[in-house]
Amino acid sequence: MIAEVCINYQDANVDKTFDYLVPEHLEELVEVGKRVYVNFGVSNRVVEGLIVNVKEDTNIEKEKLKRIFSVIDKIPVVSEEQIKLAFSIRDYYALKLGQALELVIPPFISNKDIYQISAKTDQEIDLEGELKEIYKKILKRPISANSKFAKENKEKIISLFLKGLLKYELKPLKSLEDKKENMLTEPQYGLTDEQNRALDVIKTAFDEGVYKNILLFGVTGSGKTEVYIQAMKYVIEKGKSVILMVPEISLTPQMIESVKNRLNTTVVVYHSKMSSLQRQMAWLKLKSGEAKVVIGPRSAIFAPAKELGLIIVDEEHEPSYKAEKSPRINAVEVAQMRAKINNIPVVLGSATPMVEHYYWAISGKYLLCTLKSRVNMTMPEVFVVDMKKELLEGNKSIFSRLLLSEIEKNLQKGEQVLLFLNRRGYSPVVICRECGYVYMCKNCSISLTYHKSGYLKCHYCNYKEKYTGICPKCGSKYVRQYGSGTQRIEDEIKMYFKDAKILRMDKDTTTRKDAIEEILNRFKRKEADILVGTQMIAKGLHFPDLTLVGVINADTILNMPDFRSKERTFQLLTQVAGRAGREKQGRVIIQTFNPDDYSIVAASKHDYESFFREEIKLRKAMGYPPYAYIVNFVVVSQNEKYAQRGIENVYRLLEEYSKTADAKIYGPSESPIFKVENQYRYHILVKFKKALQMIDVANKIKERYNYNNAELIIDVNPWNTL
């Protein structure tokens, strides 16, 4: 018996598996997905590894193989399905095997805090000196695998393991069962024809047992959630489990509640902010099959759901599904890989589908289900205000005359207002008027934002310094703040409407736990008339008396140097507009310097189709997705020279490997934000015509890049190239 083992998956430096001989006494314990201790390298040091495959004697020269000397886990910590998924992820994102496996290994397993070490027999064994002391201690009472004692005596404990005296096992769990609430309520408002059709498509795909993408394109309030719930019910009744992905757990409490109440099974939530014990419980419930539904953000796609039958991705266009840090996976793509492995359907739900997904839906690659009619709701009226014109006509304020008069009306009627600006702080730029000096972050090539607290802050690395009002370069007192963030909006609104009660919700006011919920509840109880905020107020909120939404500056996203900027603008405007008048008639005012831009015009008319038609033309002309597959090769180092040398290496490799592929190379060049957290960044953007060629070239470069002074990050299908 031979076990294929991935070594050191935590530090991810070894990018292949190794064959080990399984000694006879371990044959029964060895299983794919369990961790083992093995000797590794010339010095034979003891390392942890994960069994990814078990095979019978083949042609391998067994004399060359080392032997596994102990099996750590009683039950596999990773399923064979999850290992397959890790291999797919490694191939697609050109990751090292260890990096990919780390994604499917539950975090608490790495922490080892649910494991304990105990003695195998209850007899005192004949041992010498310190070993005896340690053994006696463990015999008396099992120790936590993560304890200080275990760490301090690692070597000796391992040698006790080698003697076969200790075992490694799951700690008995404290009973933390949450009460099963039996609040099963049936839907009132029955399914509409459109909903029924969508449900049938999902059921059929599930019954057929094939991998298929189903795009559920439904406007806000068209009842997507109801379709999800009915589809989940169907799948659960057939004994299979479901993963429901949501962009952000804190903003979807209503959905979680209704799923919990409506489904006759244990539903677990799976995300990084849970306590370690909560996560262990969720993990065990899924692993045992007790829980058939898991809800969570990006990381939930790796949950150990047993016999997976369906994956649903709600708000599939949300950027939070794409990881911004390496490994830069996209949970939607991972969902598709996992569905493919299991031969099951994926439902992608959105009111503003990602351009690629809609393109594939109308070209027949995906199935398309459309929900057009809104349940008990009307669309808000949208006004686009040309801020150039406002300026020409003498209005120098941040607010247009229309917005001010509409706010006034709302305050008089006692109805609420939402003001949206995609920028926190007071002013994003501070400039000396005498010498032109711009305050920059010491660690990043980013201008510092002035905050009302009297500090200048970097929104990339959180560096902050006290604001003195005196130019550090020339000593002048004529330093001025330019542009506005949410803090300034709040201040200026107070000047116009002295009696209005205002709440602000952005990253700065929501650092405390539960702060988001608190602010939203206060607004819901009508303790404030106006809510000012960033992105986070755009999603899923529902306030009956909110009838006016103001977008202070629609251009902040539009002007980003990114091919998705128009799509993001359309999505965000549509989303934030959807907050107005969900029960009463609502109004939306969009302030912009580009009133004719198609993304803004289409959003104001609630017209996805016309936005898509314009956007897809542009994508085709410029050779962007879905007409190309993009990889961003980024090389990063604290030392500018090293980063430069690294990217030159990548360029040489690219020239060599992309010869036979249909590829266009852009760069190398400095990344748009050259320095972040004291790391210099160079990048090369490559467009491929064929996905397979992209994967092939990216993997070859990963294998051949060996310049240790600068790290190479390969971003497949990037969402931002800053």
Next chain:
DNA sequence: AGCACGCCGACT
């Protein structure tokens, strides 16, 4: 990660 191997300059 470690460790060995090997190709080059420095130097008893």
Next chain:
DNA sequence: GTCGGCGTGCTC
């Protein structure tokens, strides 16, 4: 000549 610098590559 050979000692050791570190760049490169391997570890079942």
